[in-house]
Amino acid sequence: MKNQEIARIFYQIADFLDIQGVAFRPNAYRRGARIIEELQEDVAKIKQRGELTGIQGIGKNLANKIGEYLKTGEIGLHNRLKREVPPGLLDIISVPGLGPKTAGYLYKEKGISSLEELEKAAKERRLRQMKGFGQKTEENVLKGIEMLKRMKGRILLGEALPIAQEIIEEIESKCKVERICVAGSVRRMKEAIGDIDILVVSEDPGKTMDVFSSISGVQDVIVKGRTKTSVYLKDGLQADLRVVDLDSYGAALQYFTGSKDHNIHLRKIAQKMGYKVNEYGLFEGERKIAGETEKELYETLEMTYIEPELREDNGEIEASQKGKLPNLVRLEDIKGDLHVHTNWSDGTESIEDLAKIAQGMGYEYIAVADHSKSLKVAGGLDEDELMLQVKEIRKINKRIKGFKILAGIEVDILGNGELDLDDSALKEMDVVVGAIHSKFSMSEKEMTERVLEAIRNENLDILAHPTGRLIGRRNPYEADIDKIMRESADTKTALEINCFPDRLDLNGPNAKRAKQMGAKISLGTDTHAASNLYFMKFGVGMARRGWLESKDVLNTWSAKEILDYLK
């Protein structure tokens, strides 16, 4: 599917147009890019149905451009812009502090058209002689280029959330704050995030800023003002701290949580109602009429509170206006983990130790799902070993009170769609989780058939990490995900949200689609060591981003209910 490629080209067109000084069109392309990027369905299919222009933000022109790309593999406007504007300028505007205007000036007036030339000019102290530049800007350019080299793209939610929590703890330990909360894409539980935003209410903003800009992880301070400080952390990740007054806390939290599209949509609604929204509150003329809490803000705009994970402008605002938002599943609703590994294959904990830790977390059950024999590197079990493990599990279950270990297996789905273990062995299991770990590069047709074949096996209960993507490292394999979801619903095979930070597969939009198709979702941490059990919160984040309620998620059910459903 070509969605990501088209989105990338639209982003580039937007940047090129920006550099040329064109107004408004860049944002139209950028918005289109964001929409296409988030689509879970193949744009080619939407195009076939003639429904492209039905998507908010995609008009006749963008739809034609998409069609052009699908037909020819390129977009004429993009090619023309590449000839008119040196592509190296796109790198230049990615340097923090430099934007399209500056890039255009550097190229037109000074002939600088690549990051290398820019770095050279800065090092030779030629930049500071140029109009609008000074010594400080030149230094910042060099720092920015350094950071760009160090930091490649976004980082995983699983890495960002702990960093954010550490920052919050360090601030709290060193100065008195009345409120402190992570905002931005981390709060929305986006699977990959670009920077960390933290919001604070403090009686002594100056002191808080000082503490923040000197905490242990800080490499460099980018900006430091009265209400906003931005720093680079040592790994090149940017963190922003904002200080607001208590009576603006809700408005600020709403504003800095985003997403951008959600906020723009919200502001337009406010505007139509004769209000103005900013990070300080909701205003009617000069008078502030809401802002202390997010709930108050949304309700004043005649909608119900919208959970952060939903704020992507994907219909949540309309649903909220009609009072039709889902009652999202919560971490507290989770009664067990349906995918963990033990030292019988490549996990580090014993079955019993893992069970006890899980029970300590308040769970009622776990499903042990070690690897099967064809995954030799992971010490996969064959039929005999598996039967021994089942016996062992039954024995432990008799010893433990108020907790159940489900005997499961993560069985490999072989290239032809058959499962890696005999049906006679699989029949003995409480839960059979199936997964693809080999031959990722089949054609879409072959891969779809392979997965469908596996799902049709009556022993298969859960399809693990259904798309196979690894965030930032491996694309989903080519497969018709709609067909797979439909078949899963028909055969009562659950689809997994794998909670491992670099998988988070299904992601939010896919989970939403799965629900629409009637499939149930199973959360599995894919735990290989006890600390991995806590990845559950990331999986719940994806479920919430997928609009799932507790009834949609197996893990909120009792063990008996799960076994009854999967039977």
Place this chain on the structure above:
DNA sequence: GCCGTTTTCGGCCCGACTGTTTTCAGTCG
């Protein structure tokens, strides 16, 4: 380039911070 419960034309979210300026443009989120 997109959009429409005032509009098919004329708008397009809004404020903080910086550097280099004598009052602000550019960038960022």
